[in-house]
Amino acid sequence: MDDSMRNMGGNMMGNGHMSHNEVVSLNDSTGENELKIPSMLERDNEEEVAYTVRAQIGKTEIFDGIETNTYGYNGTFLGPMLRLDKGDTVKIKAINELDENTTFHWHGLEVAADADGGPHDVIKPGEEKIIEFKVEQEAATLWFHPHPEGKTSEQVYNGLAGLIYIEDDNSKSLGLPTDYGKNDIPLIFQDKTFDDKKQLNYRAAMNDDGTIGDTLLINGTLNPKLTVNKEKVRLRLLNGSNARNFTFKLNTGNSFVQIATDGGFLNAPVTLNEITLTPSERAEIVVDFAELNTANDLALINEDGSILLPFDVSGQNGETEEIQKELNDFALTxxxxxxxxxxxxxxxxxxxxxxxxxxxxxxxxxxxxxxxxxxxxxxxxxxxxxxxxxxxxxxxxxxxxxxxxxxxxxxxxxxxxxxxxxxxxxxxxxxxxxxxxxxxxxxxxxxxxxxxxxxxxxxxxxx
Ligand code: C2O
Ligand code: CU
CATH class of the missing domain: 2.60.40.420 (Cupredoxins -  blue copper proteins)
Structure with a gap:
């Protein structure tokens, strides 16, 4: 096998044995729709760090004027962002309002196995469970999704996925962009295939190596664009696809810096021209829109050049603090x-x-x-x-x-x-x-x- 195949990974389509090297490319984003930002989940009460998360069935207008049957957490598609602080003792009431079993898995969270929501932790339709844990790990971007045996892929595909932000003293003191939805932007990348009725027909879309779709959704937004100020913008990238790998770069060839991996900050920012994320990997990157030539159309693109997210740099000049040289004290001894x-x-x-x-x-x-x-x-x-x-x-x-x-x-x-x-x-x-x-x-x-x-x-x- 040559290197070009080695890199294709999840880009392979396997409807039959001979089709591994068939690449389903993503359609370009035409940038018509402003990127949706997941809401921040509100606490159930003032006294404790308690939340309610419901897995629900719904209908979502992904395409203008058309209802697509979807799943979501506390809504019809995807879920809210759960913001936690290191040290918090968290209580989550997880409710299954689907008509099938599900679980609530906190991907990347350091918790006891009985709070982890793996396939043994099934919540039946109409039932609920209180999940408790203490946040003991450092600041990071994690996510949550279902994990029922044999059904994870279909439930995630239908829309069950949400973000978890953990913050700590370090993340709050680094002077990084933290204005949620303005210069601290979550980006959940998912490729989907819609049938001719614009439904997420998982069975039809599935092939043996996974569902490789032709339609990109970012935070559930079709043809997204992101309007930003001329400032440093932090992008929290999550490859939330079932099977597709993404290699992110700027269409201008400019570099950006990566500041965090799946589970925390890097010790120092790393300058990159591109970054590959396979399913479930996260990276936080910072793009400095004050430095980029905005006379050109700017966009985040995929390895093959397809446009993932056009940027509209129409805003004013923002506050642009330098990114600190020391972000963390990670050590492999x-x-x-x-x-x-x-x-x-x-x-x-x-x-x-x-x-x-x-x-x-x-x-x-x-x-x-x-x-x-x-x-x-x-x-x-x-x-x-x-x-x-x-x-x-x-x-x-x-x-x-x-x-x-x-x-x-x-x-x-x-x-x-x-x-x-x-x-x-x-x-x-x-x-x-x-x-x-x-x-x-x-x-x-x-x-x-x-x-x-x-x-x-x-x-x-x-x-
Ligand atoms: Cu075993 Cu993201 O999951
Ligand atoms: Cu595999």
Whole structure:
């Protein structure tokens, strides 16, 4: 397999065995609609950090004058942003108003397994559950989505996904853009396929390696554009697609800086011309619109040049504080680097033939145990098949980990930060240092959601 295929990862379409290299391209955004910003979820009362999150069925006007049947949290499509502070003790009343089972999974949150919302944590239609946890991790952009066994992909596809912002003293003192919706912008990227009635027909859209759509929605907005001031704007990118990888860049070729990974700030801003995110990965980047030549049409584009998000830089000059050189004190210690590999994970296959360590998911399956609070080194190996294989975005529940190496090499500067999901390329071996601060049974799986639902998922018990 050559390198051009290696990069296609989730761009493959698998309706039949010979179609892996068929690329479904995304239509350009025509920029007609101002980007929707998810509302910030309000507390249930003043006294405690208590929230209510309902999984609901609804109808959403994604296309003018047409109602699309969708799912949403506290609304008809996607969900509100849940803003938490480090140190908060949080109580969430999770209500299932769907007509099927669901779960509430907090992706990237360090919580006890019984609050994690994995496939064992089913809430039946009409039922509810109080979920409690304490926020003990640093500032980061996380997200939440359902995780019922075999049904994650369809429920996310239909619209169940929301953001979690964790803030802490550090994030508040760095002078970064924090004006939500103005210069601190969440961007949930999802590709969808609509049928001729403009419905999200999951079964029809699905193929074996996932749903690769031709229509981009950002925060549920069709043909979005973003109006910004001439200032530094922080974009919190989430690849919320079921299977598609995105490589983000500016159409002018200008650089931007990345300031955060999945689970927290990088130690220092990293200047990039492009960034690739596989499903469920996040990155926070800062684009300085005061520095860019706005005589040209500016847009965020994908690797193939398709326009994802045109910018309308019509606003005034804003306050533009310099980004500080020191953002965090993330460290991979030499001790962690020298630990032996104690857990080996082999990712294999494509389409329905996906396995972890040669097996498919089964709720009884416990692959490993690990002691609470003890760091171990896992090696994740993406074994090629006869077709060459594909990128598997590997995710572990309940914690954040550190990348030690990729094929023995130090990870790129912008991967030297907390991660909960990692793109593992065909043939690659990735070593990570990982510790769990809570007990219970946690999932690890491929975040191509169709792979997860097809059983590319194992479990670890933390004792
Ligand atoms: Cu984002 Cu197991 O999930
Ligand atoms: Cu996979």
């Amino acid at each position: 030499s001790e962690e680097k020298s630990l032996p590999v104690t857990k080996e994970i082999e990712l294999f296959g494509m389409m329905e033939m996906v396995t972890i360590n040669g097996k498919k998911f089964d709720p009884e399956r416990i692959d490993f145990t690990q002691e609470q609070g003890v760091t171990e080194v896992w090696e994740i190996y993406n074994k090629k098949d006869m077709m060459g294989g594909m990128i598997h975005p590997f995710h572990i529940h309940g914690t954040q980990f550190k990348i030690i190496s990729r094929d023995g090499e130090e990870p790129a500067e912008n991967e030297q930060g907390w991660k909960d999901s990692i793109a593992v390329h065909p043939g690659e071996r990735v070593k990570i240092a990982i510790q769990f601060n809570h007990k219970g049974v946690y999932m690890f799986h491929c975040h191509i959601l169709e792979h997860e639902d097809n059983g590319m998922m194992g479990q670890i018990e933390v004792k």
